[in-house]
Amino acid sequence: MKCGVVVFPGSNCDHDCFHILKHVFKLDTEWIWHKGDVDLSQFDLIVLPGGYSYGDYLRAGAIAQFSSIMKEVVRFANSGRMVLGICNGFQVLLEAGLLPGALIQNHTQKFICKTVTVRVENIFTPFSSEYIKKTVLAIPIAHHQGSYFIGPDGLSKLIDNQLVVFRYCGPEGEVTDLYNPNGSVDNIAGIVSENKNVMGLMPHPERCADPAWSNLDGQLIFKSAIKSLESGALL
Amino acid sequence: MKNNNSIEITPDLVRQHGLTLEEFSRIEDLLGREPNFTELGIFSVMWSEHCSYKSSRYYLRKLPTTGPRVLQGPGENAGVVDIGDGVAVVFKIESHNHPSFIEPRQGAATGVGGILRDIFTMGARPIALMNSLRFGAPDHLRTRFLVNGVVEGISNYGNCTGVPTVGGEIYFDPCYNGNILVNVFCLGLIPSDKIFLGNASGVGNPVIYFGSKTGRDGIHGASMASSEFDESSEEKRPTVQVGDPFAEKLLIEACLELMKEDWVVGIQDMGAAGLTCSTFEMAGRAGTGIDLELSKVPTREAGMTPYETLLSESQERMLVVIRKGMEEEALALFDKWDLDAAIVGEVTDTPMVRIFEQGTLVVNLPVELVVDGALDLKRPTKKPKYLAKVDHVSLDSISELESPGEVLKKLLSSPNIAKKHWVYEQFDHMVRLNTLGLPGSDAAVLRVKGSKKALALSVDCNSRYCYLNPFYGAQIAVAECVRNITCSGGEAIGLTNCLNFGNPENPEIMWQFEQAVSGMGEACKFFDIPVVSGNVSLYNETLGEAIYPTPTVAVVGLLEDRSFHTTQWFKEDESLIGLIGITLEEFGASEYLRVVHDRVEGQPPHLDLRLAQSVNKLCLELIQKNVLASAHDCSEGGLAVAIAESCMSHPLKAKGATINIDSTIRNDALLFSESQSRILISFLAKDRLAIEEMAETMKVPFAVMGKVGGDSLVVNINGKEFVREDISCLKQLWSGALEAYVG
Numbered sequence: 001m002k003c004g005v006v007v008f009p010g011s012n013c014d015h016d017c018f019h020i021l022k023h024v025f026k027l028d029t030e031w032i033w034h035k036g037d038v039d040l041s042q043f044d045l046i047v048l049p050g051g052y053s054y055g056d057y058l059r060a061g062a063i064a065q066f067s068s069i070m071k072e073v074v075r076f077a078n079s080g081r082m083v084l085g086i087c088n089g090f091q092v093l094l095e096a097g098l099l100p101g102a103l104i105q106n107h108t109q110k111f112i113c114k115t116v117t118v119r120v121e122n123i124f125t126p127f128s129s130e131y132i133k134k135t136v137l138a139i140p141i142a143h144h145q146g147s148y149f150i151g152p153d154g155l156s157k158l159i160d161n162q163l164v165v166f167r168y169c170g171p172e173g174e175v176t177d178l179y180n181p182n183g184s185v186d187n188i189a190g191i192v193s194e195n196k197n198v199m200g201l202m203p204h205p206e207r208c209a210d211p212a213w214s215n216l217d218g219q220l221i222f223k224s225a226i227k228s229l230e231s232g233a234l235l
Numbered sequence: 236m237k238n239n240n241s242i243e244i245t246p247d248l249v250r251q252h253g254l255t256l257e258e259f260s261r262i263e264d265l266l267g268r269e270p271n272f273t274e275l276g277i278f279s280v281m282w283s284e285h286c287s288y289k290s291s292r293y294y295l296r297k298l299p300t301t302g303p304r305v306l307q308g309p310g311e312n313a314g315v316v317d318i319g320d321g322v323a324v325v326f327k328i329e330s331h332n333h334p335s336f337i338e339p340r341q342g343a344a345t346g347v348g349g350i351l352r353d354i355f356t357m358g359a360r361p362i363a364l365m366n367s368l369r370f371g372a373p374d375h376l377r378t379r380f381l382v383n384g385v386v387e388g389i390s391n392y393g394n395c396t397g398v399p400t401v402g403g404e405i406y407f408d409p410c411y412n413g414n415i416l417v418n419v420f421c422l423g424l425i426p427s428d429k430i431f432l433g434n435a436s437g438v439g440n441p442v443i444y445f446g447s448k449t450g451r452d453g454i455h456g457a458s459m460a461s462s463e464f465d466e467s468s469e470e471k472r473p474t475v476q477v478g479d480p481f482a483e484k485l486l487i488e489a490c491l492e493l494m495k496e497d498w499v500v501g502i503q504d505m506g507a508a509g510l511t512c513s514t515f516e517m518a519g520r521a522g523t524g525i526d527l528e529l530s531k532v533p534t535r536e537a538g539m540t541p542y543e544t545l546l547s548e549s550q551e552r553m554l555v556v557i558r559k560g561m562e563e564e565a566l567a568l569f570d571k572w573d574l575d576a577a578i579v580g581e582v583t584d585t586p587m588v589r590i591f592e593q594g595t596l597v598v599n600l601p602v603e604l605v606v607d608g609a610l611d612l613k614r615p616t617k618k619p620k621y622l623a624k625v626d627h628v629s630l631d632s633i634s635e636l637e638s639p640g641e642v643l644k645k646l647l648s649s650p651n652i653a654k655k656h657w658v659y660e661q662f663d664h665m666v667r668l669n670t671l672g673l674p675g676s677d678a679a680v681l682r683v684k685g686s687k688k689a690l691a692l693s694v695d696c697n698s699r700y701c702y703l704n705p706f707y708g709a710q711i712a713v714a715e716c717v718r719n720i721t722c723s724g725g726e727a728i729g730l731t732n733c734l735n736f737g738n739p740e741n742p743e744i745m746w747q748f749e750q751a752v753s754g755m756g757e758a759c760k761f762f763d764i765p766v767v768s769g770n771v772s773l774y775n776e777t778l779g780e781a782i783y784p785t786p787t788v789a790v791v792g793l794l795e796d797r798s799f800h801t802t803q804w805f806k807e808d809e810s811l812i813g814l815i816g817i818t819l820e821e822f823g824a825s826e827y828l829r830v831v832h833d834r835v836e837g838q839p840p841h842l843d844l845r846l847a848q849s850v851n852k853l854c855l856e857l858i859q860k861n862v863l864a865s866a867h868d869c870s871e872g873g874l875a876v877a878i879a880e881s882c883m884s885h886p887l888k889a890k891g892a893t894i895n896i897d898s899t900i901r902n903d904a905l906l907f908s909e910s911q912s913r914i915l916i917s918f919l920a921k922d923r924l925a926i927e928e929m930a931e932t933m934k935v936p937f938a939v940m941g942k943v944g945g946d947s948l949v950v951n952i953n954g955k956e957f958v959r960e961d962i963s964c965l966k967q968l969w970s971g972a973l974e975a976y977v978g
Contacts, residue, residue: 009573010481012397016668019684035571050666052395055481111390113663114656115886142394142663207665212682212797 013050048089061091090200101150107183126228148184166190252279280508287609290739314767323427325359330772339384344392344478352504358431359423371412373976395480400662402679413777433503435517445576446552450535453548482551489572498558519606527580617742628837653972678723689797691725700839702783706754713758724799725792737781803867808944816913827907869913875906891945
C-alpha cells in the first residue's frame with residue numbers, strides 16, 4: 001500500500017501528513033511534486049495537505065486546480081481511487097470540482113486556530129468506517145477560509161445521499177450555531193464525494209494522530225482509509 | 236537605468252541622509268575623497284543607528300556571550316546553541332517597531348519575514364515564532380487599529396510560511412501611544428556541524444541573487460528606523476516594505492534544499508539596507524571584496540537608479556556565494572522553486588566593493604570603512620530627573636482594601652493580565668506537529684523530533700519596572716523568563732534580547748540604556764546564560780516623548796526529557812496548592828498600584844538572584860521527580876492572580892480552590908504584591924512530605940496554602956474569609972476583557 005503527499009508551492013502541512021503516514025502508521029509514503037506529470041497509478045491514497053498553495057492570494061485553491069498534478073489527481077479520483085484533502089487540500093478539491101460547494105472566509109473574518117469538537121455523521125465511508133456513529137472528536141482547525149458554503153439544492157443532495165461526514169458540534173454532540181466556529185452551512189466540517197472515494201475536511205486529523213499528544217482523535221480517519229484499502233471494500 | 240552620481244553633495248543633502256557633518260568629514264578623511272551620491276546613500280544606511288549600533292556597541296560588550304553550548308554568538312544573522320546529539324538551535328529576536336506604527340499590517344508582517352530569514356539563512360529549519368507586542372492605552376484612538384493590523388500582519392505572514400507562532404506577550408500602556416513595539420522571535424533547528432555563515436570567501440566565486448525582484452519599496456527604511464517620529468511620520472509610509480509570505484515560504488524551502496549541497500560558500504538575506512548591507516557584510520566577514528553588476532539584478536520596474544537598487548528594502552531576497560563551476564546547478568534549483576535568480580557578481584581579493592552599472596563603475600568603497608567605520612560612540616549619560624519624583628512609594632499612602640474580590644476582578648479584566656486567546660488563536664500555533672505546550676501557559680514547549688528532548692521558550696519584560704529602575708527591571712525580565720522556563724520543566728540555555736529605548740542622543744535615555752544592559756549582563760552572568768543574539772531599537776520616541784525603557788528578553792530552555800513538560804493549570808480536585816518563595820509588602824511598580832490606585836510609582840520588587848536560583852532549582856527537581864501537577868510563575872497581579880490563572884487556564888475545565896494563609900503582612904500585599912522568585916505549585920497530598928523535606932534540605936521557603944476543588948476561589952487569611960468568587964464568573968471576565976477592548 002502506497003501513499004502520496006502532494007506538495008504545491010506553499011503547502012505547509014505536507015511534512016505533518018507525511019510524518020503521520022510514514023512514521024506513525026509506517027506506510028510507504030512519497031512526496032509528489034506539483035510540476036511535471038507523475039504516474040499516480042502506483043499510489044493507493046493521495047493526500048492533499050493544508051497550506052497556502054501558490055500563495056492563495058486569489059481564492060484558496062483557485063490556482064492549484066490548474067496545476068499539472070491536479071489533472072492527474074482528478075483522473076486518479078475519477079477512476080475511483082482514494083483522495084483525502086485536508087484544509088487547503090479540501091479547498092483545492094472543491095475548486096477542482098471533485099467535491100461540491102465552496103469554502104469562503106470565516107464569518108469572524110479572522111484566522112482561527114484552536115481545537116474544536118466535531119461529530120461523526122456517517123461511518124459508511126472509507127475514511128470514517130472505524131469510528132462509532134455520532135462520536136464527538138476534539139480536533140484542531142487552522143484556517144481563514146473555512147466556512148463551507150453550498151446552495152439549498154446542493155445541501156439537500158448532500159444530506160439525502162449521506163455525504164456529510166463531519167459536523168461542528170458542542171462537547172455533547174449538539175449541532176448548533178453556538179458551536180459553528182466559522183459560519184459553515186449546516187455546521188458542515190467535512191464531506192465525501194458520491195462514490196465516497198474522495199473526502200475533504202477543514203479540521204486537521206494529522207494534528208491529533210501522533211502519540212506524543214494525548215489526543216489521538218484524528219487517527220481513525222487514517223486507520224479507516226488503511227483498512228478500506230486493505231480489504232478492498234471501496235472497490 | 237539613470238545614474239545620478241552627478242548630483243552635487245551639499246551639507247543639506249548630507250543631513251537629509253541622517254549623517255552629521257562630523258560623520259561626513261570622517262568619511263571624506265578616511266576615503267580620501269568626497270563620496271558620490273550613491274556612495275552617500277550607502278553610508279547613510281550602513282552608518283545608521285539601525286545597522287551600525289553606533290550608540291549601543293560600547294555597552295553591549297558587557298553582556299556575556301560565550302559558554303560551552305554556544306556555537307555562534309552575536310555578530311552573525313542569529314546565535315546558535317548546541318542542544319546535544321548533533322542538533323543545535325538557532326534563534327534571535329528583532330524589532331519592527333517604526334514600520335509597524337506607520338503601517339501595522341505590513342510592518343509586522345515584514346518583521347516576521349525578516350526574522351525568519353535570519354534563521355534559515357544559517358541553514359536552520361524555522362520551527363517556532365514568538366512575539367512581544369506593546370501598544371498604547373487600550374482606549375487610545377489608534378490602539379484598536381494598530382492591534383488589529385499588527386496581529387493580522389503576523390497571522391497572515393507566519394501562518395502562510397507554515398512556521399507556528401507558539402507564544403508571546405502583549406502589553407498596553409500609554410507610554411506606547413506614539414510608538415508601539417513589535418518584537419519578533421524565531422527559532423530554528425540545525426545539525427550542529429552544518430551552520431552556514433554570511434561569508435563571501437573564495438576569490439572568483441560567483442555571487443548569486445535570488446528571491447523576489449527588487450522594487451522601489453523600503454528605500455531608507457533603516458534610516459527611518461533611526462530617527463524619532465514627528466507630525467510628518469505618516470508620510471513615511473513608502474519606506475515600509477510590503478511582504479509576500481508565499482515568496483518567503485518558497486525561499487525557506489529553496490534555501491534548505493540548496494544548503495544540502497557542499498558547494499554553498501556563504502549566504503545572507505537582504506534585510507535592512509538591502510543589497511548594500513549583504514554585499515558589504517559578506518565581504519567584510521571574509522576579508523574579501525565583491526564586484527557587482529547592477530544591470531543583472533532582477534528588478535520589478537525599469538529605470539531604477541543604482542542608488543535605488545542598492546538601497547531598496549524589497550522583501551524576500553537573498554544573496555549567496557557558491558563555488559565556481561556550480562552555477563548551473565544553483566540556477567536550476569531556484570528555477571524549480573520558481574524564484575528569480577541571477578549571477579550578479581563575483582568575489583575579489585581586494586577588500587573593496589566595486590559596483591558597476593552596465594560596466595560603468597558607480598561605487599568604489601573599502602569594505603572595512605563601510606562596515607566598521609561608523610563612530611563607536613560613548614554617548615553621555617545622566618540619571619533622569621523624573622526618577623526623583625516617582626521612584627519611591629510610601630505604604631501608608633495606599634489605602635487598605637475594602638473589597639479584595641472586586642480588586643481581583645479588576646485585575647483579571649486588565650488587558651495586561653486578561654487571557655490572550657483573542658490574539659493567539661489568530662496564529663497557527665500547531666503546524667509542524669511540535670507544539671506540546673500550546674499558548675496559555677508560562678512557556679511554549681516544543682518537542683525535538685527524533686529525540687526525547689523538548690525546548691521551552693519564553694519572552695518577557697515588564698517595562699514599568701524598567702521605567703522605575705532600569706537596572707533591576709532588566710534583571711527581573713531575565714529572572715522571570717528563566718522562571719517561566721523552569722515552571723515548564725526546562726533549563727535555560729541561551730538568551731536573545733531586543734533593547735527598545737528612546738532617543739540615545741538624550742543622556743537620560745542613554746542612562747536607562749546603560750543601566751538596563753548592565754543589569755541584564757549581571758543577571759545573565761549569575762544564571763550563566765549566554766546572550767547569543769539580539770537587536771537594538773532606539774529612537775522609539777515621538778515629539779520628545781520616549782517609551783518606557785523596554786529591554787525585552789527571550790530565553791530558550793532545554794528539557795532533556797519531554798515528559799518533564801509541566802503546565803500552569805490545576806489538574807485534579809483535592810490536590811494541594813503550595814507556594815515556593817516568600818511574599819513581601821512590595822507595591823512599587825505593580826499592576827495593582829496602576830489599575831486600582833492609578834499610580835506608577837515606587838521601586839520594582841526586590842530581586843535576590845540567589846533566592847531566584849534556589850527557587851528554580853527546587854521547582855525543577857520536583858518536576859524531574861515527577862511530583863508536581865502544575866507550576867506557575869507569580870508575576871503581574873501577584874499571588875491572587877497567579878492562583879486565579881491556575882484555576883481558570885485548564886483548556887477543558889476550570890477548577891476552584893480554597894486557600895488558607897496565616898500572615899503578618901498587609902492583606903492587599905499578600906494578595907497583590909509582585910514579590911519576585913515565587914512559584915505556585917500543585918501536587919497530590921501523598922507527595923506533601925517529600926516536597927516539604929526537599930524544600931527544607933535546599934533551604935528554600937515553601938508553604939502549603941490550600942487545596943484544589945469546588946466552583947469558587949476562596950481565600951481565607953488568618954481564619955477570616957477574604958475572597959469568595961465564582962470561578963466561572965472570574966473566567967468570563969478574564970476571557971472576555973481583551974476582545975472587549977480591541978476586538
